[in-house]
Amino acid sequence: GENVEQHPSTLSVQEGDSAVIKCTYSDSASNYFPWYKQELGKRPQLIIDIRSNVGEKKDQRIAVTLNKTAKHFSLHITETQPEDSAVYFCAASKGGADGLTFGKGTHLIIQP
Amino acid sequence: GAGVSQSPRYKVAKRGQDVALRCDPISGHVSLFWYQQALGQGPEFLTYFQNEAQLDKSGLPSDRFFAERPEGSVSTLKIQRTQQEDSAVYLCASSQLTGGTVNTEAFFGQGTRLTVV
Numbered sequence: 001g002e003n004v005e006q007h008p009s010t011l012s013v014q015e016g017d018s019a020v021i022k023c024t025y026s027d028s029a030s031n032y033f034p035w036y037k038q039e040l041g042k043r044p045q046l047i048i049d050i051r052s053n054v055g056e057k058k059d060q061r062i063a064v065t066l067n068k069t070a071k072h073f074s075l076h077i078t079e080t081q082p083e084d085s086a087v088y089f090c091a092a093s094k095g096g097a098d099g100l101t102f103g104k105g106t107h108l109i110i111q112p
Numbered sequence: 113g114a115g116v117s118q119s120p121r122y123k124v125a126k127r128g129q130d131v132a133l134r135c136d137p138i139s140g141h142v143s144l145f146w147y148q149q150a151l152g153q154g155p156e157f158l159t160y161f162q163n164e165a166q167l168d169k170s171g172l173p174s175d176r177f178f179a180e181r182p183e184g185s186v187s188t189l190k191i192q193r194t195q196q197e198d199s200a201v202y203l204c205a206s207s208q209l210t211g212g213t214v215n216t217e218a219f220f221g222q223g224t225r226l227t228v229v
Contacts, residue, residue, distance in 0.1 A: 006154075034217070043116075043203070043220040044155065089154050097167050099145050100218065102154030 002027040004092050006103025014111050019080055021106045023090035024072040030092040033066060033073050034100070039086045047088075048075070077108075085110045114138075116221035118204050124227045125194045133189045133224045137206030144187050145218065146179055147203040155203050161187060162209065194228045201225050 003026040013019045025033075034049035050057045050064045050073065057064050061080075066073040077084055087107050091100040117136040125131050137144050142163055147155035148171075157171040163184035172179070176194075181187040191198055205218040 036220075043222045045220070046217050049217065091154075097143070097160055097162060099147075099157035099160055099168070099171070100155070101157065104154050105152075 002030060002092055002094075002101040004090060004101050004103045006090050006106060008106060009104065010107045010109070012109040012111055013080055015080055015082060017080055019075075019077045019084070019108055021075045021088055021090070021108070022072060023074070023092075023103050024070075025092040025101075026071065027092070027094065028068075028071065029094045030101075032093045032095050033064070034091050034093075035064060035075050036089045036091065036102075037086045038089065038105075044089060080108075080110050082110050082112060084108060116204055116206050116219050118202075118221035118224050120224060121222065122225050122227075124229060127195060127228055128193050129228075130190065130192045131194055131226065133191075133202050133226070135187045135189070135204030135206075135221060137185065137187070137204070138219055139185075140208070141206035141219075142184075142209040143207045143218075144181060145205045145207075146187070146189050147205065148173075149201040149203055149223070151200070158189070158202075191226075194226075196228050199226055199228045 006023045031052040036044035037047045038044045061078045063076040087105045090103045119134045144161040146158040149155040159179045160168040161181040176192045178190045201223040203223045204221045207218045208216045
């Protein structure tokens with residue numbers, strides 16, 4: 001089955017700096033890669049996703065890049081703000097009925 | 113409702129007790145997933161429903177776990193003879209199904225935190 005590795009497990013950055021979280025996946029058939037943000041005690045919420053037919057997608061301060069050959073994808077957050085502090089999960093799926101396989105999460109801490 | 117609703121939010125069960133966790137998906141969403149999230153970990157897939165059909169239950173950890181969605185809307189995850197290792201947050205997610213291999217956004221409920229004592 002699919003295996004998703006996520007690094008780092010904890011990331012501390014100064015407010016206003018950029019943050020980058022990286023994930024790798026093992027199943028070349030995976031074609032959908034969402035990123036979820038989960039605040040303490042709350043539900044995971046989708047912040048951005050990318051499909052395998054594109055290499056990059058951007059939404060304001062958030063961007064995701066995908067390298068299908070190397071089987072890795074990354075989340076980039078620019079101009080970080082205190083409200084960006086949360087746990088971020090990457091995930092991969094082959095689509096349709098296939099469930100999401102999640103990474104173990106990155107605890108992002110924004111230092112004021 | 114506007115989102116995925118789960119109940120109860122918290123459940124404390126004595127070891128050996130049976131529990132039932134409920135999920136109300138977004139109206140009209142064909143796909144429904146259950147996930148188990150241990151403390152400090154990412155969610156792990158348990159089972160998938162397309163309408164009332166359980167198409168994948170490969171993630172259920174043992175035969176003590178059972179899920180159903182008899183009318184294709186509300187789903188119940190049942191755990192029999194609970195054990196301490198069952199303690200986790202159980203998340204439900206629903207999404208539209210577009211067919212083929214295309215994914216659409218999965219919307220998560222707030223989860224049920226199960227503690228087995």
